[in-house]
Amino acid sequence: MYTELISHKIAELKKERKAVILAHNYQLGEIQEAADFVGDSLELARKAANIDAEVIVFCGVHFMAETAAILSPEKTVLAPEPKAGCPMADMISGAELREFKARYPGLPVVCYVNSTAEVKAESDICCTSANAVKVVESLKSDTVLFVPDQYLGAFVQAHTAKKIISWPGYCPCHARIKPEDILNLKKHYPKAKVVVHPESRPEVTALADGVLSTGQMVTYAARADVKELIVGTEIGMLYRLRKENPNKLFIPVSEQAVCANMKMTTLPKLLASLENMQTVVSVPEEIRRKAVGAVERMLKVT
Numbered sequence: 001m002y003t004e005l006i007s008h009k010i011a012e013l014k015k016e017r018k019a020v021i022l023a024h025n026y027q028l029g030e031i032q033e034a035a036d037f038v039g040d041s042l043e044l045a046r047k048a049a050n051i052d053a054e055v056i057v058f059c060g061v062h063f064m065a066e067t068a069a070i071l072s073p074e075k076t077v078l079a080p081e082p083k084a085g086c087p088m089a090d091m092i093s094g095a096e097l098r099e100f101k102a103r104y105p106g107l108p109v110v111c112y113v114n115s116t117a118e119v120k121a122e123s124d125i126c127c128t129s130a131n132a133v134k135v136v137e138s139l140k141s142d143t144v145l146f147v148p149d150q151y152l153g154a155f156v157q158a159h160t161a162k163k164i165i166s167w168p169g170y171c172p173c174h175a176r177i178k179p180e181d182i183l184n185l186k187k188h189y190p191k192a193k194v195v196v197h198p199e200s201r202p203e204v205t206a207l208a209d210g211v212l213s214t215g216q217m218v219t220y221a222a223r224a225d226v227k228e229l230i231v232g233t234e235i236g237m238l239y240r241l242r243k244e245n246p247n248k249l250f251i252p253v254s255e256q257a258v259c260a261n262m263k264m265t266t267l268p269k270l271l272a273s274l275e276n277m278q279t280v281v282s283v284p285e286e287i288r289r290k291a292v293g294a295v296e297r298m299l300k301v302t
């Protein structure tokens, strides 16, 4: 009843403020239900760029809301929980990237969208987990600097003839997934397919039928030949997979794969965000102008 009341108030305020709610696939079920659109980083970036709204309430982590603010400076972007960050995005600073580039003069920089605006501003092009290989392949150079995720970098390396020089960042949540987790589950569910996120370690991705972004997992799960699916990513993903495929079996690879930051946004915080128009996410114009080129170049490639 309480949830219904909050949801009703959110819907009313959303109309009043001409707002849309975007939510990442890892968000709590209650947030996914309240959202106008749920998706992966690439899908959400595209929505943020094209959607007709005055306000975007971004339920995810900070870099996602920041990307929306980079793409749509004319819109007000709100983060219901401003403390929800991405530890991997914080593993490289703008100054560290400048030093990295100085060590390899002339090489292009591909930055995973899980990065700060300052890092995007220092990069040639962004990528997400859905398009990283295509983005790297789109570049002329046969050697590429890749930041900050070493495991996504390793995944790209396995799919391109170009040489990838990666920054040693990683996602603490996906790094907790172990090959044994998958091997044990495969024994129990021999007919199940296995999908994992490319932020996982190479010894984990090696065991998967599909190494996919969260949006690509949604498409994979809907396939007629998929009846049982072992899911190697943050466990919030299971909510949407089960909702959209009620007759299929979804098995999380590890109950340890929880992104605490993705769980910080709750329905009361979403309501408060719309009521008080907080917290506004903005990027200093000088950084935004440099960062937008990297994001827009990515959107043109894919």
Ligand code: 13P
Binding pocket: 025, 039, 040, 041, 042, 114, 128, 129, 130, 171, 197, 199, 212, 213, 214, 215, 234
């Ligand atoms: P996706 O773009 O695949 O949704 O991944 C985002 C993310 O942060 C995964 O940890």
Ligand code: SF4
Binding pocket: 061, 085, 086, 087, 088, 089, 114, 171, 172, 173, 174, 199, 234, 259, 261, 262
């Ligand atoms: Fe960042 Fe990992 Fe959380 Fe994704 S799951 S937001 S990469 S910490």
